[in-house]
Amino acid sequence: MRTELRNRIIEVCDKKIAAKGDEVGLSFYAFFANKNNEPELLMEVASWWIQTHQLDHFVKAHIIKDMILAEQVVRQA
Secondary structure, eight states: OOHHHHHHHHHHHHHHHHHHOTTOEEOGGGGSOSSOOOHHHHHHHHIIIIIITOOOSSEEHHHHHHHHHHHHHHHHO
């Protein structure tokens, strides 16, 4: 997944957690505006979410953030 998307996901997760608490859940749609103006990026996140990790529709934001951060560490190693 692109660095741009990883950064966006972390930012959105941080905002959702700050606003609604550590138990807030979200779907991959949370990282995009209601308009379908970034279909390629949406599909990239959807593939990561559904095909790669087989996640449920809603997952706690802190879990998604932790997964993204863990993947960044692995890529840097």
